[in-house]
Amino acid sequence: MYNVIRVLQQLEVTAMNRKWWHEKVAYQIYPKSFMDSNGDGIGDLKGVIRKLDYLKELGIDLIWLSPIYQSPFIDQGYDISDYYKIAEEFGTMEEFDLLLKEAKERGIQIVMDLVINHCSSDHVWFKKALADPEGEYADYFYFVKGKNGNPPSNYRSYFGGSTWEPVPGTDKYYLHLFAKEQPDLNWENPKVREELFGMVNWWLDKGIAGFRIDAIINIKKDLAFPDFEPDGPDGMCRATRMVEEVEGIGELLGELKRETFAKHDAFTVGEVFNMKDGELEEFVGDDGYFSTMFDFAPHVQTSGEHGWYDTGDVDFLTWKRAIINSQLECQGKAYLANIIENHDEPRGASRYLPEYARTPDGTKMLGTVSVLLRGIPFIYQGQEIGMQNCRREDINDYDDIDTYNQFHLALETGLTKEQALEVCYKYSRDNARTPMQWDTTENAGFTKGTPWLSVNENYRKINVAVQDKDEDSVLNYYRRLIRLRKSEEWKEVFVYGEFVPMYEEDEKIFAYERRTEEKSAIVFANFGQEAVTVELKEKVKEVLLSNKNRSVEKGIDRISLEACEVIVVSV
Ligand code: GLC
Ligand code: CA
Secondary structure (H helix, E strand, O other): OHHHHHHHHHHHHOOOOOOOOOOOOEEEEOHHHOOOOOOOOOOOHHHHHHOHHHHHHHOOOEEEEOOOEEOOOOOOOOOOOEEEEEOOOOOOHHHHHHHHHHHHHOOOEEEEEEOOOEOOOOOHHHHHHHHOOOOHHHHHEOEEEOEOOEOOOOEEOOOOOEOEEEOOOOOEEEEOOOOOOOOEEOOOOHHHHHHHHHHHHHHHHHOOOEEEEOOHHHHOOOOOOOOOOOOOOOOOEEOHHHHHHOOOHHHHHHHHHHHHHHHHOOEEEEOOOOOOOOOHHHHHOOOOOOOEEEOOHHHHOOOOOOOHHHOOOOOHHHHHHHHHHHHHHHOOOOOOEEOOOOOOOOOHHHHOOOHHHOOHHHHHHHHHHHHOOOOEEEEEOOHHHOOOOOOOOOHHHOOOHHHHHHHHHHHHOOOOHHHHHHHHHHHOHHHOOOOOOOOOOHHHHOOOOOOOOOOOHHHHOOOHHHHHHOOOOHHHHHHHHHHHHHOOOOHHHHHHOEEEEEOOOOOOEEEEEEEOOOOEEEEEEEOOOOOEEEEOOOOOOEEEEEOOOOOOOOOOOEEEEOOOOEEEEEO
16 A cells, blocks of 8 residues: 555656756856956956856856846846846857857856846836826836825835835826836736847847746736735835735736747746745646746745844744745645855855854755755855855945845844844845855955955855865865766656655754655755764665765664764665
8 A cells, every 4th residue: 555655656746747957957147246357346248158167067057147138237237228238347249149159068058037027217118208208108117196195005115115206297106116226117018018028039049048037926016006004114015015915917927938938948937926825836837937936935934024134043943844845845746946045145054054054064064955955956156165144344335225225224223233234244135246256366366356346255265266176175065966966877866756854843954855766865964063863764775975975884774963964875
């Protein structure tokens, strides 16, 4: 009976159609901070090209580039003023084409960032709209009449303040869920959709593999723009309330997919927060709107209700449960994209590891439990060398609209300047946006000029050049980790195998099995400060990976793990 159930479970787990991107390992590049080739202090496309061999050696198949389009950089490129141009700071379209070609020669595909909930207020559409608020282009945006001299509704934008900004010379306001320089595009207007779909197809025709899709859950608006119960002392409510309540996003996403991605068999990964319950398969099932979406469940569980200042510390068990739940929920239904950090989050090694574990061993342990999950691993630049949060003494040393907002919010609630800076040190997006640490020379080898955002002082210890030469480094461990995941022998298990949690309620151990009918591998990690012993139901065959270069005797069924030790064994 047990066997029958097992086989049935197995069938269910592997029931999904196989897709070309299931086996890929992805890497996120934040171009402004990756590699500067001309000494202006800003990373660029030529810099990316120079580092392709490095990425190839790491085992990367897909690169997601954060936005490289023309932009005034109010939100670091997430405010696009021309979707068909490369930002001058980053290079030219010829250089982009060269990047595509050079990457392809190394078996690497490029995924662009698709920011289509909003554009920049510098975009020609918006300029025309302002110039003629009754004209055609006003309808590319949401120009809405105010109520009794007030904005149309009481929504607070993601970056603070009202989502409504007056349209000069009129009694109307335009909607911006993010900064006022990021006006929301009107997806109800068929002309807007046509323009956007045409642009998406233009890039896909160029030969990119697909897109990471920014803030996409926000594109559907309730055109009545109802007020909601205020949730803060400013009398406003977060704009996500409207996003969560409104129905009908599926039609828009379905059309987007049909008109663009589906025609190219493109890979798409959605940035989706606030999805409604039960929509998983509709979004990322076999026939979903996107190929995959990021699993933010472990990230949002500590989000503060009002902002960074009331964000709680990560609790190991809560974090682990969030990951396990996502894994089990998706089994047989979808593949999620797994991350421990990105350009909007602090560094994972600073956030998820307790003080005593912020070591090379701890960092390797964190990487292992993440990369071997079921789903597509996305590694964020610098994660593979264990880059960490960066302390700054002055708010002006940050260069991020979100950080400024959160800093002031913290001050308003009564925190001192020092306490507010401490909050930024923990949660600022700039923690992850410091220049990539390549070597021990000045500015970590990122630039010969002055970097746009200063480098983390710890670069003399944590950098690629030093780690490259050290067999035991985090970098070389990541190379082995990715190689294991992609190896002919274990790929089937780590890509397609079932995920089975172990020691689920344990407060120190993170353990799971990945298995097919033929083979099984188990990951054991001890996040605690004391040694522990784990027991297996089956006997160990071999050690596949260890952060302590451990060998264990064949045939044993108990393993003791030191603090911050991770081991992957076959059974
Ligand atoms: C996404 C991006 C973030 C940006 C925002 C607005 O969340 O990841 O960096 O600020 O969208 O485009
Ligand atoms: Ca440059």
